[in-house]
Amino acid sequence: LAKTTQPISMDSYEGQEVNITCSHNNIATNDYITWYQQFPSQGPRFIIQGYKTKVTNEVASLFIPADRKSSTLSLPRVSLSDTAVYYCLVGDLNSGGYQKVTFGTGTKLQVIP
């Protein structure tokens, strides 16, 4: 079971780059790494997904080292609207069932004016 560990909370000023790291020491060969964002009173929303190296989209970048035992979500120049909880997920439905993919408690990011 690829359990994930993230910091409980982080603070950042507006305009700064924010990096949130997730540890997943027991990641399996077929596991993908996915990040979601959740605002209060809403369901989570997909941000980015990757398997190795670096992935970038219009919202964020995801850095995954060669050993894949951790990953870092990078949010460029955050704004107040980026204040949310960010979840790191590790798993692969094809390799044994979705019950092995868990959201964990996430990282609460507070962006300060």
Next chain:
Amino acid sequence: DAGITQSPRYKITETGRQVTLMCHQTWSHSYMFWYRQDLGHGLRLIYYSAAADITDKGEVPDGYVVSRSKTENFPLTLESATRSQTSVYFCASSENTRDTQYFGPGTRLTVL
């Protein structure tokens, strides 16, 4: 409207009563999921479904029953509600096993 909807959005019930939470998606996604979210626990998977008539347990299935007779609907039933089932329940769907999950707005359930 296209998307994923949940009903009711808020529900108050009493211990021992049966409660059914509804989830409907218009994308014809194969996979559907039920999560509960409690302070300090993040999101925990209750049940999921890979297709109509195919369901499987998640991390915390005890006390819940699901069915999926149609692709677009995935109701969650609490057969005899308990106070420990007070939570926010989220339904989600995805097209395939590795695809993005799209979440509904949630149902806030209170069991007195």
